[in-house]
Amino acid sequence: MTRMKVIAAHFPGGMSCRDAEDFIDRYLDGELSVAQKLKFKIHIATCVECHAYLRAYEASRAIAKSIMGEGDEDVGPMPDDLVQAILAAR
Ligand SMILES: [Zn+2]
Numbered sequence: 619m620t621r622m623k624v625i626a627a628h629f630p631g632g633m634s635c636r637d638a639e640d641f642i643d644r645y646l647d648g649e650l651s652v653a654q655k656l657k658f659k660i661h662i663a664t665c666v667e668c669h670a671y672l673r674a675y676e677a678s679r680a681i682a683k684s685i686m687g688e689g690d691e692d693v694g695p696m697p698d699d700l701v702q703a704i705l706a707a708r
Pocket residue numbers: 634635636638661665666667668669
């Protein structure tokens with residue numbers, strides 16, 4: 619058992635993959651509370667699927683940003699099918 623898994627096992631109210639997905643956008647925008655961020659990070663550190671999803675999501679946001687330029691406008695959440703396509707291409 620890794621250290622993070624031990625922490626996760628003892629952390630009450632650990633989040634599900636579904637919750638983690640909902641948190642990704644706000645996590646990347648820095649909008650989560652400290653407690654939410656901690657829960658999210660523990661889940662990401664212990665869940666291979668969500669870790670991969672976060673990486674793909676980050677990458678797709680970076681790509682969208684570079685396409686949109688250094689604009690001040692919020693480009694909004696990435697479409698799910700784009701994220702899926704990036705994940706499928708790995
Ligand atoms: Zn997960």
